[in-house]
Amino acid sequence: DAKTTQPPSMDCAEGRAANLPCNHSTISGNEYVYWYRQIHSQGPQYIIHGLKNNETNEMASLIITEDRKSSTLILPHATLRDTAVYYCIVRAPNRDDKIIFGKGTRLHILP
Amino acid sequence: SAVISQKPSRDICQRGTSLTIQCQVDSQVTMMFWYRQQPGQSLTLIATANQGSEATYESGFVIDKFPISRPNLTFSTLTVSNMSPEDSSIYLCSVASGEGTQYFGPGTRLLVL
Secondary structure (H helix, E strand, O other): OOOOEOOOEEEEEOOOOEEEEEEOOOOOOOOEEEEEEEOOOOOOEEEEEEOOOOEEOOOOEEEEOOOOOEEEEEEOOOOHHHOEEEEEEEEOOOOOOOOOOOOOEEEEEEO | OOOEEEEOOEEEEOOOOOEEEEEEEOOOOOEEEEEEEOOOOOOEEEEEEEOOOOOEEOOOOOOOOOOEEEEEOOEEEEEEOOOOHHHOEEEEEEEEOOOOOEEEOOOEEEEEO
16 A cells, blocks of 8 residues: 655644645555545544545545645534544555555644 | 453462453454553554464564463453463553554453462
8 A cells, every 4th residue: 555644743723624635646546545534432434535536525625736646625514523634545446455544634623 | 542451450460370361342343452561661563363363472572471362352351370470560462543542441450469
């Protein structure tokens, strides 16, 4: 799996958009970008994934640069419940492949 | 999506004893994964559990310490053997979905005294 680089922590005001960056400069052509988050005392939760086009679902938007070397996860209207550790993972979408987690970004939503 | 349950949710154990953690999925899955999350750390993959064959362990983890069973396509167990305080962690199981994603159980919080 390609390696990713994320800031260790970020703050965001409640109600504002939270933009979490991820660098993955060594991503290969068949690898997708996946985002998970882990709220305190819970198991990780899948958020979104994409290959090269921007993606949006009910939880978040994923913006991938044209060269695919970086991406941004956007939580459009952050709430206190979005306080969590967010993991950016790059891997090929083989359904049986293991996931290797990095350190992630600890996002604090401030009231 | 898959619904995953783990038992026990938490336990406090004495050093030298063993604990078996159960993971139950509400649908049949090919691969199940076991992770460890030490306090304040990210998740570390322990092993991949295949139904009908021996588990595949990651570097630093051995079968004698973390034996795994996978008797069918909806169930797996992880045993933490001969525990020491360094084994105090959250242990999580996960399953692969059809989209290259994984779903995780709620975790088992283990404290070894």
